[in-house]
Amino acid sequence: MQVSVSQSERDRRAAAAEPVRRATMRDVAALAGVSIKTVSRVINGVSTVSDDLRDRVTRAIAQLDFQPNLAASSLRRTDGATRQIALLLEDVANPFSATLSRAVENVAREHGTLVFTGSLDEEPQRELELVRAATLHRVDGIIIAPAAQDHGYLHREIRTGTPVVFVDRPPRGLVADSVLATNAEGAREAVLHLADHGHTEIAFLGDETSIATAGERLAGYRRALAERGLPERPGRVAMDLPDPETAARALAAMLDSDHPPQALFTAQNLVTIGAIQTLQERGLHQDVAVVGFDDFPMADLLVPRVSVVAQDVMRIGTLAVQRLFKRIAGDDGPCREERVPTTLIPRGSGEIPPPGR
Amino acid sequence: MQVSVSQSERDRRAAAAEPVRRATMRDVAALAGVSIKTVSRVINGVSTVSDDLRDRVTRAIAQLDFQPNLAASSLRRTDGATRQIALLLEDVANPFSATLSRAVENVAREHGTLVFTGSLDEEPQRELELVRAATLHRVDGIIIAPAAQDHGYLHREIRTGTPVVFVDRPPRGLVADSVLATNAEGAREAVLHLADHGHTEIAFLGDETSIATAGERLAGYRRALAERGLPERPGRVAMDLPDPETAARALAAMLDSDHPPQALFTAQNLVTIGAIQTLQERGLHQDVAVVGFDDFPMADLLVPRVSVVAQDVMRIGTLAVQRLFKRIAGDDGPCREERVPTTLIPRGSGEIPPPGR
DNA sequence: CTGTTAGCGCATTCAC
DNA sequence: GTGAATGCGCTAACAG
Numbered sequence: 001m002q003v004s005v006s007q008s009e010r011d012r013r014a015a016a017a018e019p020v021r022r023a024t025m026r027d028v029a030a031l032a033g034v035s036i037k038t039v040s041r042v043i044n045g046v047s048t049v050s051d052d053l054r055d056r057v058t059r060a061i062a063q064l065d066f067q068p069n070l071a072a073s074s075l076r077r078t079d080g081a082t083r084q085i086a087l088l089l090e091d092v093a094n095p096f097s098a099t100l101s102r103a104v105e106n107v108a109r110e111h112g113t114l115v116f117t118g119s120l121d122e123e124p125q126r127e128l129e130l131v132r133a134a135t136l137h138r139v140d141g142i143i144i145a146p147a148a149q150d151h152g153y154l155h156r157e158i159r160t161g162t163p164v165v166f167v168d169r170p171p172r173g174l175v176a177d178s179v180l181a182t183n184a185e186g187a188r189e190a191v192l193h194l195a196d197h198g199h200t201e202i203a204f205l206g207d208e209t210s211i212a213t214a215g216e217r218l219a220g221y222r223r224a225l226a227e228r229g230l231p232e233r234p235g236r237v238a239m240d241l242p243d244p245e246t247a248a249r250a251l252a253a254m255l256d257s258d259h260p261p262q263a264l265f266t267a268q269n270l271v272t273i274g275a276i277q278t279l280q281e282r283g284l285h286q287d288v289a290v291v292g293f294d295d296f297p298m299a300d301l302l303v304p305r306v307s308v309v310a311q312d313v314m315r316i317g318t319l320a321v322q323r324l325f326k327r328i329a330g331d332d333g334p335c336r337e338e339r340v341p342t343t344l345i346p347r348g349s350g351e352i353p354p355p356g357r
Numbered sequence: 358m359q360v361s362v363s364q365s366e367r368d369r370r371a372a373a374a375e376p377v378r379r380a381t382m383r384d385v386a387a388l389a390g391v392s393i394k395t396v397s398r399v400i401n402g403v404s405t406v407s408d409d410l411r412d413r414v415t416r417a418i419a420q421l422d423f424q425p426n427l428a429a430s431s432l433r434r435t436d437g438a439t440r441q442i443a444l445l446l447e448d449v450a451n452p453f454s455a456t457l458s459r460a461v462e463n464v465a466r467e468h469g470t471l472v473f474t475g476s477l478d479e480e481p482q483r484e485l486e487l488v489r490a491a492t493l494h495r496v497d498g499i500i501i502a503p504a505a506q507d508h509g510y511l512h513r514e515i516r517t518g519t520p521v522v523f524v525d526r527p528p529r530g531l532v533a534d535s536v537l538a539t540n541a542e543g544a545r546e547a548v549l550h551l552a553d554h555g556h557t558e559i560a561f562l563g564d565e566t567s568i569a570t571a572g573e574r575l576a577g578y579r580r581a582l583a584e585r586g587l588p589e590r591p592g593r594v595a596m597d598l599p600d601p602e603t604a605a606r607a608l609a610a611m612l613d614s615d616h617p618p619q620a621l622f623t624a625q626n627l628v629t630i631g632a633i634q635t636l637q638e639r640g641l642h643q644d645v646a647v648v649g650f651d652d653f654p655m656a657d658l659l660v661p662r663v664s665v666v667a668q669d670v671m672r673i674g675t676l677a678v679q680r681l682f683k684r685i686a687g688d689d690g691p692c693r694e695e696r697v698p699t700t701l702i703p704r705g706s707g708e709i710p711p712p713g714r
Numbered sequence: 715c716t717g718t719t720a721g722c723g724c725a726t727t728c729a730c
Numbered sequence: 731g732t733g734a735a736t737g738c739g740c741t742a743a744c745a746g
Binding site: 034035036037038041048049050053072074075076077080 | 715716717718721722723724
């Protein structure tokens with residue numbers, strides 16, 4: 001008790017004490033008895049400094065605990081690099097975004113660069129705000145999984161020297177680098193997989209129509225049906241399911257219809273989860289086949305284990321940052337769209353046969 | 358094809374074009390025919406500007422698409438605020454960290470502040486590097502879920518005006534604000550819950566001993582055993598399980614021992630998952646009771662549904678940022694440790710009775 | 715090899 | 731109300 005109080009008291013005083021002024025290059029120069037420019041040389045690792053001076057400067061830096069002000073440095077520097085990039089995602093809390101974030105951080109770290117992350121929540125307005133905030137901070141580049149429908153406004157940022165790379169979703173109204181999953185191919189593979197297990201009544205459950213990836217996955221679904229000569233029945237496609245609850249209800253409605261599906265392709269993570277909820281509630285989880293797009297933790301602990309078309313999220317993120325850093329380094333080659341292939345992972349739910357087989 | 362090529366070509370030229378110089382206040386002042394200071398006043402919303410001049414400046418800003426350089430601004434500004442904070446977490450890709458990140462972002466947004474995120478991976482060295490990077494960028498404050506054992510080195514940062522708030526784990530060798538879960542109480546409640554369902558053979562599976570939260574949870578486990586007059590049998594406590602695989606193996610070893618446990622308290626997310634894997638593999642998931650610390654997505658889709666002691670992660674994050682912004686605003690009151698209560702969520706796995714009841 | 719001068723983009727005195 | 735001069739912390743271009 002005594003100890004605790006005294007610690008608090010000590011701390012209060014420490015906090016109350018006027019913040020100690022940070023040492024500047026001038027302070028270091030004065031202490032080392034050299035010019036400020038020599039300090040700058042030592043810090044930036046310029047070799048043309050005598051061992052003696054370098055030594056004095058190094059000691060002064062240590063003694064004053066001098067930490068160069070990066071913002072001031074980049075203000076003066078010719079390239080103007082701030083060593084910070086922005087990463088704008090759907091929602092940093094969802095696993096897909098969080099994994100992308102980690103991939104970007106890993107590469108940024110090698111470049112001595114910090115990463116700003118921000119969530120767009122599918123709100124175009126939020127995208128504009130965050131891009132603006134990023135440019136006010138003069139980030140060296142932006143990676144974005146966009147929410148907006150038109151990205152023409154980014155042309156200006158790119159022209160003023162802030163490269164932009166798109167992840168997960170392609171740019172619209174703008175030519176820019178992008179790294180995307182093979183959405184149509186992955187969806188096609190999933191649906192063919194279900195068809196090859198004998199299913200003819202395969203439903204599609206997907207998220208917001210406005211999202212480009214959702215459209216690509218729907219196209220893949222349709223192509224697979226066509227390839228197998230299966231008709232697309234009315235009411236078999238449910239779109240605009242933003243969360244598990246909506247998805248669960250949409251599936252419930254389908255199951256209550258005259259021709260309930262025997263198999264599901266769920267085109268997005270949360271949709272998959274919602275669908276599984278409904279199947280479990282109705283005791284149908286061993287009867288209705290499911291393949292989901294995008295893997296998720298726990299998928300192989302559920303009963304049945306959930307078959308998915310997995311995206312290589314780390315690879316998508318890594319390719320995107322690498323591309324961004326190439327642009328930052330001055331690469332002005334033509335813009336590229338890179339596609340990262342998906343992988344079908346059969347675990348059980350996708351291999352459930354149709355009734356009567 | 359033709360179109361695609363021509364688009365690429367157009368873009369290549371756009372990118373190759375020398376980056377357009379960004380407009381500065383001087384440009385705006387010249388175009389508006391006022392002094393640079395008047396522009397500054399308009400931008401900072403100082404009221405003592407005539408309507409006429411304000412109008413001319415506003416138009417010039419729009420015409421030139423002027424975006425003030427925040428870094429330059431904060432360099433000169435008295436308070437030196439950069440409107441960026443750092444958030445250092447265990448791993449931005451794990452759900453706990455990702456949720457914290459989102460909570461911090463939400464509040465930071467209200468303060469017009471951007472958030473740097475970084476992953477420490479339980480490496481003290483990485484913590485030092487990231488804190489240093491943050492101070493080089495002169496962030497306004499730091500929120501940290503620390504990996505290091507001693508945080509005395511942060512005293513210097515705090516004294517030079519960079520407030521630090523700890524989340525999830527308390528500071529050591531330093532007095533600082535912190536926001537933590539009620540780890541011991543939560544663990545105690547979980548173990549009492551198992552005991553009250555008739556269990557006497559309750560095992561503890563936890564992560565790295567070096568992590569303070571792990572110790573608190575172990576203490577809660579022991580207190581609960583003591584309260585119910587249950588002995589702590591040797592071999593019933595497994596610590597230092599950093600990932601699901603290690604946890605799975607540790608549980609397997611316990612189950613193979615002479616006196617296998619009837620119930621498990623798994624003190625961390627990944628440990629819970631590993632334990633469930635082993636139980637499923639052995640077909641024991643309906644026989645061995647499990648309560649996990651920290652909720653996870655899918656917990657209520659597993660069979661049996663997983664009972665947990667849930668942390669209010671959003672609340673922990675929100676309290677931490679709010680505290681940080683108070684410090685940034687100049688609050689120099691004594692440091693506080695806030696504890697956020699946990700909630701026991703019975704879902705099934707924790708209510709499995711012991712054999713023979 | 716080293717130091718001096720200038721100025722990045724902006725906010726702060728303090729005049730007018 | 732408005733503007734001129736000064737400098738935040740640092741690097742660039744020169745000179746020596």
